[in-house]
Amino acid sequence: MDIQFFDTMTREKRVFNPMSPNVVKMYTCGPTVYNYAHIGNFRAYIFEDILRRTLKYLGYNVTQVMNLTDVDDKTIRDSNVAKTPLKVYTKKYVDAFFEDLKRLNIEKAEFYPAATDHVPEMIELVKILIDKNYAYKSEDGSIYFSISKFPDYGKLAKIDMQNQRSGARVNFDEYEKDSVADFALWKAWTADDGDVAWDSPWGKGRPGWHIECSAMSMKYLGKTFDIHTGGIDNMFPHHEDEIAQSEAANSQKFVNYWMHCEYLVVNGQKMSKSLGNFYTVRDLIAQGYSPEEIRWVLISAHYRKKLNFTFDALKQARETLKGFKSFFSRLNEAVKTNKQSLVSFDFVNDHINKFKEAMADDLNISEALASVFSLEKETNKLLTAPGIGATEAKTVLNAFTGFNAILGVFDFSEEPDNVPSEIRELAETRHAARKTKDFAKADSARNQLTELGWIVEDIPAGFKLKKI
RNA sequence: GGCGUGGUGCCCAAGUGGUCUAAGGGAGCGGUCUGCAAAACCGUUAUUCGCCGGUUCGAAUCCGGCCCACGCCUCCA
Numbered sequence: 001m002d003i004q005f006f007d008t009m010t011r012e013k014r015v016f017n018p019m020s021p022n023v024v025k026m027y028t029c030g031p032t033v034y035n036y037a038h039i040g041n042f043r044a045y046i047f048e049d050i051l052r053r054t055l056k057y058l059g060y061n062v063t064q065v066m067n068l069t070d071v072d073d074k075t076i077r078d079s080n081v082a083k084t085p086l087k088v089y090t091k092k093y094v095d096a097f098f099e100d101l102k103r104l105n106i107e108k109a110e111f112y113p114a115a116t117d118h119v120p121e122m123i124e125l126v127k128i129l130i131d132k133n134y135a136y137k138s139e140d141g142s143i144y145f146s147i148s149k150f151p152d153y154g155k156l157a158k159i160d161m162q163n164q165r166s167g168a169r170v171n172f173d174e175y176e177k178d179s180v181a182d183f184a185l186w187k188a189w190t191a192d193d194g195d196v197a198w199d200s201p202w203g204k205g206r207p208g209w210h211i212e213c214s215a216m217s218m219k220y221l222g223k224t225f226d227i228h229t230g231g232i233d234n235m236f237p238h239h240e241d242e243i244a245q246s247e248a249a250n251s252q253k254f255v256n257y258w259m260h261c262e263y264l265v266v267n268g269q270k271m272s273k274s275l276g277n278f279y280t281v282r283d284l285i286a287q288g289y290s291p292e293e294i295r296w297v298l299i300s301a302h303y304r305k306k307l308n309f310t311f312d313a314l315k316q317a318r319e320t321l322k323g324f325k326s327f328f329s330r331l332n333e334a335v336k337t338n339k340q341s342l343v344s345f346d347f348v349n350d351h352i353n354k355f356k357e358a359m360a361d362d363l364n365i366s367e368a369l370a371s372v373f374s375l376e377k378e379t380n381k382l383l384t385a386p387g388i389g390a391t392e393a394k395t396v397l398n399a400f401t402g403f404n405a406i407l408g409v410f411d412f413s414e415e416p417d418n419v420p421s422e423i424r425e426l427a428e429t430r431h432a433a434r435k436t437k438d439f440a441k442a443d444s445a446r447n448q449l450t451e452l453g454w455i456v457e458d459i460p461a462g463f464k465l466k467k468i
Numbered sequence: 469g470g471c472g473u474g475g476u477g478c479c480c481a482a483g484u485g486g487u488c489u490a491a492g493g494g495a496g497c498g499g500u501c502u503g504c505a506a507a508a509c510c511g512u513u514a515u516u517c518g519c520c521g522g523u524u525c526g527a528a529u530c531c532g533g534c535c536c537a538c539g540c541c542u543c544c545a
Contacts, residue, residue: 028545029545030545031545032543032544032545037545038545040544040545041544041545042545043545044545045545047545048545072543073543074543074544157471157472157540157541158471158472159470159471159540159541160470160471181541209543229545230545231544231545232472232473232539232540232545233539233540233543233544233545234544234545235540236540236541237541237542238543238544260545261545262473262474262539263538263539263545264545265538265539268537268538269538269539270538270539270544271545272544272545273543273544274543274544297480300480300481300493301480301481302481302482304473305473305474305481306473306474306538306539308480310479310480312479312480312494313479313480313494315494316479316480316493316494316495317494319493319494319495320493320494323493323494323507326506326507326508327507327508329507330507330508358482364482365482366481366482366483366491366492366493367482367483367491367492369481369482369492369493370481370482370491370492370493371492372492373492373493374491374492377508377509380507380508380509381508381509383508384501384507384508384509434503437503439503439504442503442504443503443504443505446504446505455506455507456505456506457505457506457507458502458505458506458507459506459507464506464507466506466507
């Protein structure tokens with residue numbers, strides 16, 4: 001089965017062939033740790049997680065690198081405001097980031113290199129660019145990349161630099177550059193930087209914004225690697241600049257497949273810190289939404305489509321996940337029975353194959369979920385009507401475990417061993433009352449349970465308790 | 469000014485020339501089941517895919533124009 005990904009460079013779906021047959025090397029742009037990441041940011045990280053899990057599901061080993069940008073204008077600015085050393089300041093948000101990744105069940109990458117740990121590598125790269133005459137030193141001691149030396153500049157974003165209205169929104173006081181579009185490889189130290197500085201052949205300073213990704217991807221993945229991803233806002237200038245630096249320095253192709261994730265929008269507008277229309281994972285959890293519900297919302301739209309974030313979507317996710325939860329609970333019950341199989345279960349594999357094919361087709365999650373829902377529905381029918389055997393129930397459960405290797409949202413745990421005794425007693429009371437047809441008593445017990453936050457359902461074997 | 473993306477039912481969301489009188493989910497409504505519920509199942513909610521033209525035997529899907537929304541060209545996932 002071919003895997004196809006939409007490559008931003010060619011703007012079309014291409015059959016995916018990694019450089020080595022069984023290993024995929026991918027670089028995923030990570031957070032700038034100056035604040036809590038918001039769920040718009042996490043949309044990108046979840047897209048990367050789905051990509052990674054899909055590749056693994058389809059049989060590849062994955063080596064993923066995600067950078068942590070822990071030195072830049074904003075981290076310096078905000079650590080100064082907080083009167084906290086940069087490293088201490090950023091650590092807080094690095095920790096928070098990993099905490100959120102864990103909550104959202106995002107698999108860990110193999111490497112999380114921090115920019116501040118790789119300054120020597122960046123300096124080496126800048127040296128090469130200067131030696132090859134792609135970079136120049138300005139009067140203030142900063143080093144810039146000269147895009148006029150790199151004719152391919154703009155090939156990813158399809159930007160023709162001749163046609164840009166430079167000046168309209170570019171600050172003209174960057175007089176020291178040859179051309180306004182030239183970007184910094186190394187920034188000379190200024191007073192605003194405080195004690196954030198590294199020594200370099202060009203004097204005290206710090207790396208430019210883009211160089212870390214070139215240097216660190218090269219270190220961990222090589223000069224050419226398979227996939228590079230990020231939010232679509234990284235496409236220009238960030239990824240364009242990475243290409244320029246890397247390809248100029250190495251004289252070889254930087255990346256084979258570029259994949260970009262669309263925005264999360266709120267009321268039609270991009271969720272961003274500058275607009276202030278953002279929610280963090282912790283905000284939503286504080287409002288009573290679960291990480292699974294958040295994850296479901298973020299995975300359930302195709303990564304190249306804008307996703308409109310609403311609380312209604314979170315509520316829809318809640319209902320959907322509830323459905324799965326009770327489905328798994330029915331399956332778990334069926335597994336415990338000794339019922340004989342009455343039906344053929346070939347269709348389970350058909351559903352698995354459709355799921356797989358959909359994901360292999362540029363991560364078509366909607367198609368994939370359709371077969372997940374379809375398997376749920378078909379199985380539910382069988383659970384209701386003729387009954388299914390324990391073996392088949394197990395087969396279906398295994399299929400869902402397989403789906404979950406990518407989706408990462410299902411909770412298969414059996415409800416609940418940890419029911420408070422008070423709750424269990426109430427349910428027993430109700431059960432006994434029903435047996436003697438004392439429905440008034442039964443209903444009153446049920447009402448009490450509801451008030452305590454529990455739902456009781458009658459099933460052939462007795463009753464089932466669920467938390468609201 | 470340049471470049472780009474998208475507009476599909478009440479909401480979310482696939483489909484990108486025929487199997488589409490449009491998958492799937494959520495929600496609503498009707499029903500089966502139930503002491504009543506819940507869960508589950510069945511039925512139902514777009515002859516239509518922003519609007520207007522065109523190409524074609526045939527279009528949601530291709531072409532042209534228009535309207536609307538959003539984004540990039542500056543840090544941003």
